[in-house]
Amino acid sequence: MAGSVDAVGHERASLRTAGIIAVGTELLTPDRIDTNSLHLTAQLNSIGIDVVFKSVAGDDEAQLSDEIAHALARCDVLVTSGGLGPTSDDVTRDAVARALGLPLEEDPDLLARIRERFERRGLAMPEINRRQAAVVRGARVLPNPNGTAPGQWIETGSRVVVLLPGPPRELEPMFDQHVKPALANRSGGRMVRRRVIRVAGLPESRVEELAHPAYAPLASGRVPVATTILASPGIIELHLSVRGDAHDELDRALQAGVEAVARAVGPAVFSIDGRTLEQVVGDRLLERGWFVATAESCTGGLVAARLTSVPGSSGWFRGGTVAYDNRVKLSALDVAPNLLSEHGAVSEPVAEAMADGVRRRLAADVGVAITGIAGPTGGSPEKPIGTVVIAVSVAESTVARTHRLPGDRQLVRQHSVVLALDAVRRAVQPDPTK
Amino acid sequence: MAGSVDAVGHERASLRTAGIIAVGTELLTPDRIDTNSLHLTAQLNSIGIDVVFKSVAGDDEAQLSDEIAHALARCDVLVTSGGLGPTSDDVTRDAVARALGLPLEEDPDLLARIRERFERRGLAMPEINRRQAAVVRGARVLPNPNGTAPGQWIETGSRVVVLLPGPPRELEPMFDQHVKPALANRSGGRMVRRRVIRVAGLPESRVEELAHPAYAPLASGRVPVATTILASPGIIELHLSVRGDAHDELDRALQAGVEAVARAVGPAVFSIDGRTLEQVVGDRLLERGWFVATAESCTGGLVAARLTSVPGSSGWFRGGTVAYDNRVKLSALDVAPNLLSEHGAVSEPVAEAMADGVRRRLAADVGVAITGIAGPTGGSPEKPIGTVVIAVSVAESTVARTHRLPGDRQLVRQHSVVLALDAVRRAVQPDPTK
Numbered sequence: 001m002a003g004s005v006d007a008v009g010h011e012r013a014s015l016r017t018a019g020i021i022a023v024g025t026e027l028l029t030p031d032r033i034d035t036n037s038l039h040l041t042a043q044l045n046s047i048g049i050d051v052v053f054k055s056v057a058g059d060d061e062a063q064l065s066d067e068i069a070h071a072l073a074r075c076d077v078l079v080t081s082g083g084l085g086p087t088s089d090d091v092t093r094d095a096v097a098r099a100l101g102l103p104l105e106e107d108p109d110l111l112a113r114i115r116e117r118f119e120r121r122g123l124a125m126p127e128i129n130r131r132q133a134a135v136v137r138g139a140r141v142l143p144n145p146n147g148t149a150p151g152q153w154i155e156t157g158s159r160v161v162v163l164l165p166g167p168p169r170e171l172e173p174m175f176d177q178h179v180k181p182a183l184a185n186r187s188g189g190r191m192v193r194r195r196v197i198r199v200a201g202l203p204e205s206r207v208e209e210l211a212h213p214a215y216a217p218l219a220s221g222r223v224p225v226a227t228t229i230l231a232s233p234g235i236i237e238l239h240l241s242v243r244g245d246a247h248d249e250l251d252r253a254l255q256a257g258v259e260a261v262a263r264a265v266g267p268a269v270f271s272i273d274g275r276t277l278e279q280v281v282g283d284r285l286l287e288r289g290w291f292v293a294t295a296e297s298c299t300g301g302l303v304a305a306r307l308t309s310v311p312g313s314s315g316w317f318r319g320g321t322v323a324y325d326n327r328v329k330l331s332a333l334d335v336a337p338n339l340l341s342e343h344g345a346v347s348e349p350v351a352e353a354m355a356d357g358v359r360r361r362l363a364a365d366v367g368v369a370i371t372g373i374a375g376p377t378g379g380s381p382e383k384p385i386g387t388v389v390i391a392v393s394v395a396e397s398t399v400a401r402t403h404r405l406p407g408d409r410q411l412v413r414q415h416s417v418v419l420a421l422d423a424v425r426r427a428v429q430p431d432p433t434k
Numbered sequence: 435m436a437g438s439v440d441a442v443g444h445e446r447a448s449l450r451t452a453g454i455i456a457v458g459t460e461l462l463t464p465d466r467i468d469t470n471s472l473h474l475t476a477q478l479n480s481i482g483i484d485v486v487f488k489s490v491a492g493d494d495e496a497q498l499s500d501e502i503a504h505a506l507a508r509c510d511v512l513v514t515s516g517g518l519g520p521t522s523d524d525v526t527r528d529a530v531a532r533a534l535g536l537p538l539e540e541d542p543d544l545l546a547r548i549r550e551r552f553e554r555r556g557l558a559m560p561e562i563n564r565r566q567a568a569v570v571r572g573a574r575v576l577p578n579p580n581g582t583a584p585g586q587w588i589e590t591g592s593r594v595v596v597l598l599p600g601p602p603r604e605l606e607p608m609f610d611q612h613v614k615p616a617l618a619n620r621s622g623g624r625m626v627r628r629r630v631i632r633v634a635g636l637p638e639s640r641v642e643e644l645a646h647p648a649y650a651p652l653a654s655g656r657v658p659v660a661t662t663i664l665a666s667p668g669i670i671e672l673h674l675s676v677r678g679d680a681h682d683e684l685d686r687a688l689q690a691g692v693e694a695v696a697r698a699v700g701p702a703v704f705s706i707d708g709r710t711l712e713q714v715v716g717d718r719l720l721e722r723g724w725f726v727a728t729a730e731s732c733t734g735g736l737v738a739a740r741l742t743s744v745p746g747s748s749g750w751f752r753g754g755t756v757a758y759d760n761r762v763k764l765s766a767l768d769v770a771p772n773l774l775s776e777h778g779a780v781s782e783p784v785a786e787a788m789a790d791g792v793r794r795r796l797a798a799d800v801g802v803a804i805t806g807i808a809g810p811t812g813g814s815p816e817k818p819i820g821t822v823v824i825a826v827s828v829a830e831s832t833v834a835r836t837h838r839l840p841g842d843r844q845l846v847r848q849h850s851v852v853l854a855l856d857a858v859r860r861a862v863q864p865d866p867t868k
Contacts, residue, residue: 028485030476030628031664031673033467042464051462053501055489063508067487070504074497194463205560208521228459228493229521231601239460294735294756300742301728301735304756308734311810311843319762321755322728322738328753328796332766362762376745404555407580409745411603 014188015160018044019075020054021067023083023092024166027056036081036164036171043180048190048243049077059083064095068161072099076159077183079175082166084149086129092163093152097136100156104134110141114148139163142178146170153179160186189245195258197238198271200422204231207265211238214264215257223253227261233411234418235277238265270425277421278306284428285316285366292424293364294320295333295354297345298372298388302417318364323354333357346371346383348400351391355400359393366428367393370420372405374412388416392427399427448622449594451486452478453509455501457517457526458600459492470515470598470605477614482624482677483511493517498529502595506533510593511617513609516600518583520563526597527586531570534590538568544575548582573597576612580604587613594620623679629692631672632705634856638665641699645672648698649691657687661695667845668852669711672699704859711855712740718862719750719800726858727798728754729767729788731779731805732822736851752798757788767791780805780817782834785825789834793827800862801827804854806839808846822850826861833861 020041022034034056041051052075057064064083071078083092097104111133118125132149135141142151142164149165151174162179164171199207208229215238218225223242230237240257242250262269270280285292294304304320307313321332326345329335335353343349351369359367372388379385384404391400401423405415454475456468468490475485486509491498498517505512517526531538545567552559566583569575576585576598583599585608596613598605633641642663649672652659657680662673674691676684696703704714719726728738738754741747755766760779763769769787777783785803793801806822813819818838825834835857839849 028475028488029662030472030479031662033469033472035467038464038467041462045464052497053489053491054462055487057487063486066508074500203557205520205562208562209560228523230460231519239463291759296735296738298742299739300747300751301730301738301754301756304730304735304758305733305739308732308756308758309844309847313734314758317734317758319756319758319766320735321766322735322742322753324738324742324748324751324753325725325796331797332753332755332795361766362759363765406555407603410743411580413743 014190015049015076015183015186016188016190017052017075018049018077018079019071020051021064021071021078021080022054022056022166023059023064023080024056025058025089027082028058034081036166036168039168039172040079040081040175043175044077044183045192047180047184048187048192048245049183050192050243059089059091061091061095061098064091065098068096068099072156072159072161077162078159079162079164079179081164081171084132084151084163084165086126086131086148090131093131093134093136096152096154096161096163100136100154100161102137105137106130106133107135107141108133110135110150117148142174144170144174146173151178153182190243191245191247191250192241192243193250193254194239194241195254195272196274197240197258197262197265197269198277199236199238199265199268200234200270200277200418200425202236202265202268204229204236207236207238207268210265211261214261215240218257218260221253223249225253225257233407233415234422270422277418277425278310281307281421281425281428282310282313282316284425284430287430288365288428290365290428291316291318291363292366292368293318293358293362294420295358295367295369296320296322297324297329297354297370298374299370299413299416299420300324302413303368303370303420306417306421318362321358321361329354333361344383346373346387346389348389348391348402351389351400352393352398355391355393356398365394366424368420368424369393370416372412372416374409374416376409386412388412388419390416390420390423392423394427449483449510449617449620450622450624451509452483452511452513453505454485454488455498455505455512455514456488456490456600457493457498457514458490459494459523461490461516462492468515470600470602473602473606474513474515474609476628477609478511478617479626480628481614481618482621482626482679483617493523493525495525495529495532498525499532502530502533506590506593506595511596512593513596513598513613515598515605518566518585518597518599520560520565520582524565527565527568527570530586530588530595530597534570534588534595536571539571540564540567541569541575542567544569544584551582576608578604578608580607585612587616624677625679625681625684626675626677627684627688628673628675629688629706630708631674631692631696631699631703632711633670633672633699633702634668634704634711634852634859636670636699636702638663638670641670641672641702644699645695648695649674652691652694655687657683659687659691667841667849668856704856711852711859712744715741715855715859715862716744716747716750718859718864722799722862722865724799724862725750725752725797726800726802727752727792727796728854729792729801729803730754730756731758731763731788732808733804733847733850733854734758736847737802737804737854740851740855752796755792755795763788767795778817780807780821780823782823782825782836785823785834786827786832789825789827790832799828800858802854802858803827804850806846806850808843808850810843820846822846822853824850824854824857826857828861
């Protein structure tokens with residue numbers, strides 16, 4: 001383990017792992033969520049410190065103290081947020097002192113500053129705010145220009161405990177200005193870099209099968225590359241990360257890893273640079289100078305909504321038709337009535353006619369159509385719930401494909417959106433002349 | 435502590451406290467957050483079980499096992515989410531088995547069901563999915579109709595450990611259908627009841643002003659009713675809750691509270707029974723036997739997508755047009771060219787023409803149109819980013835209103851959807867003859 005030598009000659013182990021405890025009974029209700037940890041994680045990662053766990057604890061001193069003691073056994077840096085206010089349910093100071101076996105002491109300078117803060121606003125400090133001047137013995141006080149609750153920085157053996165206030169507008173500047181630089185000095189120059197490979201149209205287990213031979217050896221390479229797989233309806237993500245202190249070497253190892261895994265998975269990979277599927281579709285259309293139009297039945301506008309979520313989509317998205325009612329398929333998309341009566345609304349001939357129809361009607365270069373049975377009703381033995389047909393029409397070529405998707409209405413719709421976007425992506429190959 | 439006597443005569447302590455562990459290294463990155471715990475907390479609270487801590491652990495079997503052991507000392511019910519997939523970084527099964535000192539065993543029935551699930555979709559089960567048939571000895575398997583990862587229910591002494599899959603669409607029905615009823619039997623009759631009052635079209639501070647005189651006295655009534663206000667773009671929610679074991683009394687106090695607060699806020703309240711805005715709109719249309727059609731510019735299909743998210747929306751939603759390009763406004767919605775050139779696309783005359791046009795073209799009873807500037811570009815001094823015009827056309831009456839919405843592209847779009855849905859709600863008053 002790398003280390004540094006401090007002013008009095010002690011070697012200090014470098015800080016590599018962090019834990020985060022958000023304190024507050026309100027964060028244990030159905031309506032609130034701790035988001036401070038996202039900011040803290042981003043900042044910690046950027047200086048090479050991994051967050052290895054996080055938790056939420058209520059305003060109970062004994063339980064919080066127990067949680068802090070347990071946490072300290074598992075990380076080099078423990079960051080708490082919240083519970084530094086003046087009231088009796090603000091118990092973080094007491095809990096930390098108890099967990100570390102150290103007393104709380106009133107800091108006279110701090111008390112004076114808190115008092116002064118009130119006086120500047122023409123108020124007398126309520127006696128209750130005296131609690132906020134209590135400091136764990138040996139702690140360094142972190143100033144809080146945005147509130148009365150100061151933070152604390154405590155060294156305990158080779159570990160660091162940092163107490164931050166709960167409100168984001170107090171916590172974020174305090175961490176960024178006072179805590180992060182001090183931790184960076186002690187993290188041995190390490191950093192973490194991440195890249196995401198995004199894959200559409202393959203099930204998770206198939207992606208795993210394809211990717212495993214490529215990513216498994218990376219984990220034990222000279223610069224180890226860690227891989228995590230994440231699945232959402234229709235999209236699988238492979239998250240690759242490296243950590244260490246030789247920055248150029250890390251970047252090279254990560255780039256090589258991303259390329260190897262992407263190659264192994266093949267053409268279902270649509271992004272290795274952070275772009276979403278809709279951004280990739282937009283970029284390909286823009287490159288060709290083409291416009292797309294959408295004809296949606298079961299997705300009810302979701303494909304158009306996803307495309308138009310991309311800023312600048314007016315440069316490649318013409319518009320769309322939500323043809324929920326069969327009459328709209330006839331009147332707005334020129335689907336021939338006999339196609340509907342012979343094949344039914346959820347069929348490849350109808351999907352192809354919808355894609356053609358919307359492309360012509362809206363004067364687009366590419367038409368994409370989605371028709372299907374999202375449920376909860378409407379299924380039949382031949383066409384069960386989850387049957388979705390997607391068609392893409394480009395110039396004279398129209399291709400339809402039938403899918404059977406698992407899950408409920410919402411899942412079928414979300415999955416269909418991804419398949420439709422991916423069908424457009426595949427139909428709009430990059431222009432080979434560029 | 436209250437208790438119950440089970441079939442073999444053992445007295446069982448009632449379950450009062452729960453802990454939640456979300457498993458997944460990706461949940462320890464700056465980009466992901468565990469939201470399953472919010473659903474679980476709401477459901478646990480509703481049967482009188484308080485959540486006393488929650489935590490997020492990475493995909494490390496030893497660390498997770500340690501976290502589980504620590505958690506079990508602090509709660510009656512431990513719920514885990516995630517880590518039940520087929521890959522080698524899905525370690526929850528192994529970690530729970532290790533923490534409880536029990537072996538994992540392959541369940542042949544479960545294996546057959548997983549295999550069958552693949553075969554129904556015409557696929558062979560990848561060998562890797564075999565891991566998902568591993569069950570902690572003595573566990574009851576919880577079926578997962580929405581995915582391959584089954585859940586597990588394990589009794590250990592007086593405690594219960596529940597393993598749930600990570601995807602919300604799998605976790606939520608599994609918990610609600612299989613876990614919640616079983617826990618409710620064991621929670622000693624305590625309960626928490628919540629009701630939500632939903633308000634559209636008023637800012638949070640105005641809702642607070644109107645509601646405060648009504649809800650403030652409720653907090654100190656004989657059955658105290660607690661109130662929380664939550665804001666999202668365009669919608670304010672007032673959450674009222676009561677807790678205790680005298681169920682009838684609680685229900686009466688809650689009902690009286692909901693009525694008093696809803697009355698104080700007035701006609702901007704659109705729901706006191708849990709229905710969403712799109713459900714209320716659909717119910718009102720259905721009651722009248724009317725159909726709606728949508729014409730969207732800046733929302734790009736989001737309004738249609740929200741309406742069609744409601745099962746049965748084919749009974750009152752005809753279809754829609756996403757008129758992103760001005761040419762589509764002319765060709766598909768019959769907007770007169772001079773309206774566009776004289777007033778611009780984001781104007782009340784154009785919005786009115788769009789609403790009329792889509793109503794006529796799609797043979798609907800109600801047309802709603804949204805045109806606006808969502809950003810990040812396209813604003814001007816007269817029409818800054820956030821300018822959104824919403825028009826509703828019902829028979830011969832068409833009304834448009836211009837809004838100035840705060841925030842970025844995504845926020846403006848979301849807020850616009852709510853305003854459009856609420857405009858339809860207000861235009862479709864309940865039929866007084868029914």
